[in-house]
Amino acid sequence: MANKTVKIDVEYLTRVEGHGNIVIDVKEGKIDKCEFQVVESPRLFEGMLRGRSIFEAQHITSRICGICSCGHSLASIQAAEDALGVTPTEQTIKLRKLLLDYEFLDSHVLHVYLLAAPDVLGVPSFVPLVKTHNAVVRRALRMKKLCNDVCDILVGRHVHPISAIVGGFTKLPRPKDLDAMLEMLESMRDDMAETLALAKTLQFPDFYRETEYVGLVSDDEEYPLLMGDVGSTDGKRLGKKDYRQATNEFIDPRSSAKFAKWSRDSYLVGALARFNLNSDKLHPTAKAIAEELGLKPICHNPYLNTVAQVVEIVHCYEHAIDLIKDLKKNGINYDEEIVVGVNEQQKIPVRAGDGVGAVEVPRGILFHNYVTDSNGIIEQANCIIPTNQNIANIEYDMMKLLPEILDQTKEEITLKMEMLVRAYDPCISCSAHYLNVKFVE
Amino acid sequence: MERMLMKPKVAFFDFACCEGCQLQVANLGEALLDILGAIDVVEFREVMSEKWDKNYDVAIVEGSITDEHAEQRIRKIRDRSAVLIAYGSCATIGGVNGMKNSFVLDEIRQSVYGKDYQLFDSKKTRPIHQVVKVDYFINGCPVYHPEVIEVLKCALRGVPYAVPDNPVCSECKLNENVCMYDRGVACLGPWTKAGCNSWCINNGNICYGCRGMVTNPARNGANDIMARYDLNFDLIRNKFDMYNKCSEEDKNG
Numbered sequence: 001m002a003n004k005t006v007k008i009d010v011e012y013l014t015r016v017e018g019h020g021n022i023v024i025d026v027k028e029g030k031i032d033k034c035e036f037q038v039v040e041s042p043r044l045f046e047g048m049l050r051g052r053s054i055f056e057a058q059h060i061t062s063r064i065c066g067i068c069s070c071g072h073s074l075a076s077i078q079a080a081e082d083a084l085g086v087t088p089t090e091q092t093i094k095l096r097k098l099l100l101d102y103e104f105l106d107s108h109v110l111h112v113y114l115l116a117a118p119d120v121l122g123v124p125s126f127v128p129l130v131k132t133h134n135a136v137v138r139r140a141l142r143m144k145k146l147c148n149d150v151c152d153i154l155v156g157r158h159v160h161p162i163s164a165i166v167g168g169f170t171k172l173p174r175p176k177d178l179d180a181m182l183e184m185l186e187s188m189r190d191d192m193a194e195t196l197a198l199a200k201t202l203q204f205p206d207f208y209r210e211t212e213y214v215g216l217v218s219d220d221e222e223y224p225l226l227m228g229d230v231g232s233t234d235g236k237r238l239g240k241k242d243y244r245q246a247t248n249e250f251i252d253p254r255s256s257a258k259f260a261k262w263s264r265d266s267y268l269v270g271a272l273a274r275f276n277l278n279s280d281k282l283h284p285t286a287k288a289i290a291e292e293l294g295l296k297p298i299c300h301n302p303y304l305n306t307v308a309q310v311v312e313i314v315h316c317y318e319h320a321i322d323l324i325k326d327l328k329k330n331g332i333n334y335d336e337e338i339v340v341g342v343n344e345q346q347k348i349p350v351r352a353g354d355g356v357g358a359v360e361v362p363r364g365i366l367f368h369n370y371v372t373d374s375n376g377i378i379e380q381a382n383c384i385i386p387t388n389q390n391i392a393n394i395e396y397d398m399m400k401l402l403p404e405i406l407d408q409t410k411e412e413i414t415l416k417m418e419m420l421v422r423a424y425d426p427c428i429s430c431s432a433h434y435l436n437v438k439f440v441e
Numbered sequence: 442m443e444r445m446l447m448k449p450k451v452a453f454f455d456f457a458c459c460e461g462c463q464l465q466v467a468n469l470g471e472a473l474l475d476i477l478g479a480i481d482v483v484e485f486r487e488v489m490s491e492k493w494d495k496n497y498d499v500a501i502v503e504g505s506i507t508d509e510h511a512e513q514r515i516r517k518i519r520d521r522s523a524v525l526i527a528y529g530s531c532a533t534i535g536g537v538n539g540m541k542n543s544f545v546l547d548e549i550r551q552s553v554y555g556k557d558y559q560l561f562d563s564k565k566t567r568p569i570h571q572v573v574k575v576d577y578f579i580n581g582c583p584v585y586h587p588e589v590i591e592v593l594k595c596a597l598r599g600v601p602y603a604v605p606d607n608p609v610c611s612e613c614k615l616n617e618n619v620c621m622y623d624r625g626v627a628c629l630g631p632w633t634k635a636g637c638n639s640w641c642i643n644n645g646n647i648c649y650g651c652r653g654m655v656t657n658p659a660r661n662g663a664n665d666i667m668a669r670y671d672l673n674f675d676l677i678r679n680k681f682d683m684y685n686k687c688s689e690e691d692k693n694g
C-alpha cells in the first residue's frame with residue numbers, strides 16, 4: 001500500500017447541483033494532488049446587478065440557484081430592506097419563516113432521498129431504485145411534490161417564488177389556503193415516520209476531522225434560520241454587517257469559486273453546523289429524533305450532515321405546522337398585501353444604503369449585500385454562498401480521508417470521495433460568483 | 442424486452458443556469474414515474490451518476506452558452522442528438538444570464554474577479570440556438586409544467602410544437618386579474634409570449650418577460666399604454682433587458 005499509485009479524475013461530479021471535479025493523484029504512496037475543483041462557468045451575478053433597482057434584486061438573485069431560490073429571495077429581501085431601512089411586520093416575518101421551513105423540507109427531502117441515499121444503498125442513482133425500492137422512490141417523489149405544492153400555495157411556486165418581495169407579500173394566503181396547507185402537511189405524517197425508519201438503516205462511513213462550524217446564532221428560544229448573528233463553535237460571534245470578517249474570502253486559480261476561513265484554515269456550514277451550534281433549540285420532536293439517530297453535538301463526521309438534514313426535516317415540518325396553526329388562530333391582516341413594481345409609486349421611500357442579509361438556507365449560511373445610490377439603484381453587490389464557504393473544508397476532509405482509505409480499491413476510494421462531497425450537498429452553480437474580492441496576494 | 446429497447450433515449454444537459462428548470466422535472470412527483478415508463482433517461486447529471494456513450498434520441502438542454510468549453514460541449518451534444526430541446530429561458534433566450542451583455546465583457550469580469558479575472562473564461566451570453574440548431578423551445582424561468590409535458594409529447598411523436606405567440610395579457614384577462622397598469626405599475630405582459638397562464642400576475646406580481654417577446658407586438662397599443670400611464674421608455678426597456686438582452690443578436694444575425 002505504501003507505494004500505491006492511484007489516479008482519480010471525476011469530471012463533472014454527479015448528483016450535485018452545478019459542475020465540480022474531483023482530482024486525486026497519488027504516486028507511489030505520495031499524495032501529489034487531492035482537489036475538489038469548481039469548474040462552473042461564471043455567471044457574474046454581482047456584476048449584472050449593478051444598475052438594477054434594488055426592488056428587482058430578489059427576482060434576479062433567486063436565479064442564482066433553483067433548489068434554494070426561496071432562501072436566496074429571503075436573503076436578498078433582507079439585504080434590500082436593511083439598505084432601505086424597512087422593518088417587516090410580525091406577520092410578514094411569520095410568513096417568511098414558513099417559507100423557509102418549506103424550503104428546507106423540500107431541499108432536504110431531495111438531497112436525502114434522491115441525491116445521497118443511492119450512495120448508501122449502493123446504486124448509481126434513484127432510477128434503479130424504482131425497481132428495487134419502489135415504495136421508497138414513490139414516497140420521496142410524493143413528499144417532494146407535496147412540499148412543492150404547499151409552497152405554490154404560499155408564494156405561487158417553489159422554483160423562484162413569486163409573491164414574496166421587498167416590503168412583504170403581494171398575495172397573502174386566505175383562510176382556505178391555510179387550511180389546505182395544514183391538511184397537506186398533516187397528510188405527510190406517515191411518510192415522515194417512514195423517512196425516520198429509513199434514516200435509521202442508513203450506514204455512513206466512520207470518519208472524523210475536527211473543524212469549526214459556522215451558522216446563525218441568537219439569544220432567543222427559536223432555532224435561528226431567518227435572523228440572527230453570525231456565530232461559530234469556536235466561540236466567535238459577529239453582527240451580520242461584519243460578515244466579511246467571518247468569511248475572509250480568497251481565491252485560488254484552479255477553481256472558479258472562492259474559499260473562506262475564519263478562526264482556522266477552513267470551516268463548515270450547513271445542517272451539521274446548525275445542529276452543532278443550536279441543537280438545544282430544535283423542536284422537541286426533532287430533538288428526540290436526533291437522540292434516536294444517535295446524533296450528538298459536537299459531531300465531527302461530515303458524512304452525518306445527511307443525518308442532520310433528517311433532523312431538520314422533522315424540525316421544519318413541526319415548526320411549519322405550529323406556524324400555520326398560529327396564523328389561523330390570529331388571523332391574517334389582508335391590509336398588509338402590497339403592490340409591486342420597481343416601486344413606480346414610491347410606496348417605499350428609497351435612500352442611499354448598504355444592506356446585509358444573512359439567512360440560513362438548506363446548504364448553510366448565505367449572505368447578500370447591496371450598496372445603493374439615493375435612487376435605490378444598486379452600485380455594488382456581494383453574495384457569499386454556502387458552498388463557497390465549504391469548499392476549503394471539503395478539501396481538508398478529502399486530504400485527511402485519503403491516507404485512511406488508500407488501501408482500498410480505486411472504485412471504493414472514488415465512491416467515498418464522491419460521497420463525502422455529496423454529503424455537503426454542494427450547490428456549485430451558485431458558488432461560481434463573488435464580487436469585489438480583495439485578492440489575497 | 443423488445444419494447445424496452447424501443448424506448449427513446451433521453452438525456453438532460455446543463456450549462457450556465459440555476460438548474461431550476463431541471464428541478465421542475467423532479468417536482469412532477471409520482472407523475473415522473475409515468476414519464477420514466479415511456480422514455481429511457483440515459484444521462485441526467487443532477488440526479489444520476491449513469492453515463493451513456495452512444496447517441497441520444499432526445500437531448501434536453503438547460504442553460505446558456507457563456508464560455509469556450511460550453512460551446513465545444515454543446516456542439517458535441519448536437520452531433521450526437523437526433524432532437525434537441527432548448528429548455529428554459531437561459532437556453533431559449535439567454536435569460537437573466539443575458540444581462541451580462543449589457544456590460545463591456547472585460548469590465549464586468551474584472552468587477553467580479555478583480556485583477557486576476559482572466560483566470561476564468563467568460564464570453565458573451567448566448568442562448569442555444571445562437572450556437573447550434575434547436576428543434577424545440579420550452580420557454581419560461583422556470584418552465585411551466587403543463588407546457589413541458591406538451592412539448593415532450595410533441596418531440597417524442599416527432600410533430601412540431603407551436604410556441605404561443607400571443608401576449609401574456611390574453612391569459613391574464615381570462616384569469617380576471619386586475620391589470621397591473623390599473624394598479625399603477627408597469628408590467629411586461631403586453632409584449633411577452635403567453636403559455637404560463639399569466640403565472641406571476643395571478644400571484645400579485647408583474648410579468649418580467651421571462652418567456653421572450655412576441656414576434657409581432659401591438660406597437661400602437663403599446664404606445665397607447667405608455668402615453669396613458671405616462672411611462673418612462675427607459676424604465677420599460679431596462680425591465681426587458683432582464684431576460685431579453687440576448688435577442689438583440691437574433692435581430693442582427
Ligand code: SF4
Pocket residue numbers: 063066159458459460461462463503504529530531532536537581582583584
Ligand atoms: S430559465 Fe430560470 S429557472 Fe430555468 S435554469 Fe434558467 S434561471 Fe433557472
Ligand code: SF4
Pocket residue numbers: 609610611613614618619620621622628629630631639642648
Ligand atoms: S397585468 Fe400585465 S399581463 Fe395582465 S393584462 Fe395587465 S399588462 Fe397584461
Ligand code: SF4
Pocket residue numbers: 581582609633634637638639640641642647648649650651652
Ligand atoms: S408572467 Fe411573465 S415573467 Fe411570469 S412566468 Fe409568465 S412570462 Fe414569465
